[in-house]
Amino acid sequence: MDNSRKYFLPSRKRFNAIETILLTIDKSWIFLCLLLLEAMIYWFDKYTGALTSFSPFYIFPVAISASVLSRWQTVLSVVFSSLGRISIFP
Structure with missing residues (x-):
């Protein structure tokens, strides 16, 4: 593997x-x-409307909070x- 590609691969040390x-x-x-x-x-x-959906990106804050923060x-x-997603597309 050349040196230019090694910086793009995540390592355990970085994690x-x-x-x-x-x-x-x-x-x-x-x-x-x-x-x-x-x-x-x-x-x-909300800004992009129905043409572009950002719904898959709502999982990232939830995943981070589930791994780091408390249950509540x-x-x-x-x-x-959920409220944000429901208010955009009822």
Whole structure:
């Protein structure tokens, strides 16, 4: 494998570094950032209308919250993602 492709492949060391960073950050900041991410996805979904759907992207904030945050924060993230998706396409 040449050196130009090795930087694009994820390594276990990089995953461990990201995991360490996420576990050391205050959980309220992570929750706030995930809510802002959901709001941004909602805005893009509303702005583009029915022509382009951003519905698959609602899973990323939920997956991150499920792996890092508490249960009630994950439930709130799921509720906000569901409400955002329902309000765009009733």
